[in-house]
Amino acid sequence: MKKIALLLPILLLFLYGCGPDYNTDFEPPLPNAKLDDVFPGEIAGLKREVTRMQLDHPMEGFTSSYGNGKITIDAILTQGKSDADGYFKNSIAPEYDKMKNHFRGNINGKWSASGTDQNGKKWFAWVNNRWIFQISGVDKDHLMKAIDAFKYVAE
DSSP: OOOHHHHHHHHHHHHHSSSOOOBBSOOOOOOOOHHHHHHHHHHHTEEEEEEEEOOOOOOOOEEEEEEEEEEEEEEOOSSHHHHHHHHIIIIIIIHHHHHHEEEEEEEETEEEEEEEOHHHHHHHHEEEEEEEEEESSSSSSHHHHHHHHHHTBBB
């Protein structure tokens, strides 16, 4: 039993180190934010196309696609942090479990996930208070362009 107790902190540090090293400690948008306040108008010359996500009320979300899906950004607004955590745990995290080279977890009360899907597309998602964000890029370069342009995450 003592061995397990000693290994647990080492395992947690290892798992924490496997996740992406992106800073998500930014003030999230206000609940009444306009689309222009949340999504960049363009990323690396790729114009924005926004669509409403099909979510159960009272959640509200939008996907902004750039360059016919080369980059996507999802923003979902929930009623509160516990709702965002629950949706992330039950709906988003299982999708990352299907990806190769994936990480997902709740470190210090903050959910995040990253992975590479079967087509090589790179993904990163996180919870920020009552908001859930998810960014994808057709490759690492496009993902990094999205991270550079989106004001709620940084490298």
